[in-house]
Amino acid sequence: MIMLSRRKALMAAMAWGTCSVAGSDTAKTASGKQTGTRYIAAYDTESPSCLAGCKAIVAVHRKYQMPATFFIVGRTLEANPAEYHELLNDPLFEVASHTYSHKMLRDNPFCGSEISPEDKRTEIFKGKEAVDRVFGKPCTGLRPGCGFVNGFREAPDVLGLVHEAGFRYTSSLLWGPDYSMPALITEPFTYSSDGYPDLWELPGHGWHENLLKNNNKFGPSRMTLWPSPMPEAIPPGFVTTPEEEFAVNKVFLEKAASTHATFLSFIWHPWSLFRFDPGMKMLELTFSHVRKLGLIPCTYADMYARLSG
Numbered sequence: 001m002i003m004l005s006r007r008k009a010l011m012a013a014m015a016w017g018t019c020s021v022a023g024s025d026t027a028k029t030a031s032g033k034q035t036g037t038r039y040i041a042a043y044d045t046e047s048p049s050c051l052a053g054c055k056a057i058v059a060v061h062r063k064y065q066m067p068a069t070f071f072i073v074g075r076t077l078e079a080n081p082a083e084y085h086e087l088l089n090d091p092l093f094e095v096a097s098h099t100y101s102h103k104m105l106r107d108n109p110f111c112g113s114e115i116s117p118e119d120k121r122t123e124i125f126k127g128k129e130a131v132d133r134v135f136g137k138p139c140t141g142l143r144p145g146c147g148f149v150n151g152f153r154e155a156p157d158v159l160g161l162v163h164e165a166g167f168r169y170t171s172s173l174l175w176g177p178d179y180s181m182p183a184l185i186t187e188p189f190t191y192s193s194d195g196y197p198d199l200w201e202l203p204g205h206g207w208h209e210n211l212l213k214n215n216n217k218f219g220p221s222r223m224t225l226w227p228s229p230m231p232e233a234i235p236p237g238f239v240t241t242p243e244e245e246f247a248v249n250k251v252f253l254e255k256a257a258s259t260h261a262t263f264l265s266f267i268w269h270p271w272s273l274f275r276f277d278p279g280m281k282m283l284e285l286t287f288s289h290v291r292k293l294g295l296i297p298c299t300y301a302d303m304y305a306r307l308s309g
């Protein structure tokens with residue numbers, strides 16, 4: 001039964017042109033137009049209520065046969081290893097690391113100061129080990145807690161640890177200029193100028209959706225840039241419905257498609273999505289639009305494999 005459903009999932013992924021298995025450069029949109037832009041659904045899985053959120057999220061992914069990457073905090077995974085293994089051990093999904101306990105690998109003006117060198121080693125190595133152990137295969141990607149305006153550029157200590165731990169890519173550039181929201185549609189790059197030509201940075205884009213909804217209770221704060229490089233992606237207030245959230249997503253999806261971006265991926269959190277929209281209507285609206293635009297769904301690991309050749 002499980003084998004059958006996984007096989008069906010894989011075949012559906014191939015039919016949709018998921019990049020790891022299909023190897024196709026382009027997909028046709030509803031209007032017959034070709035696009036090579038990838039879409040990656042990704043989730044920063046980081047707190048106890050993420051488990052209930054992931055159950056609802058996984059159901060939508062299975063319904064739409066949509067791949068996803070789950071970046072998971074080691075401690076969160078260790079609290080419920082069997083449940084997460086049951087949910088996420090599926091060819092549709094990649095499980096990657098969101099550090100061991102979400103401590104800051106660099107200074108972040110919203111999330112706090114960087115931790116000690118010893119603690120950085122623990123966050124990077126123990127976070128990866130937890131994913132490797134529970135899923136029985138090497139985890140290749142790291143998304144640090146909160147992310148940084150320049151990713152890990154000019155952070156030789158962190159890059160050295162990331163490389164030593166065996167990560168192949170990071171997804172650490174998660175902010176717009178001057179730590180503003182939204183994160184712009186930044187293209188992937190390697191850390192060659194920092195001495196790591198084989199290590200890729202695959203940024204996240206758009207809003208940290210929890211901030212868009214005031215789910216962290218920051219209240220009104222200095223978060224957008226002026227003049228804004230993307231004023232059409234800044235709603236007049238906190239979003240209050242799944243439709244309003246989708247309207248913001250739509251701006252990014254359409255811009256990524258029309259500018260032929262390499263990929264687009266929003267910065268989503270199961271706990272926050274589930275609190276705001278337990279029926280996951282926003283996911284359904286977003287995934288339907290991804291299909292309509294002809295974006296090609298894949299995971300971060302797929303994207304890395306494609307870029308690194």
Ligand SMILES: [Zn+2]
Binds near residue numbers: 098
């Ligand atoms: Zn996080």
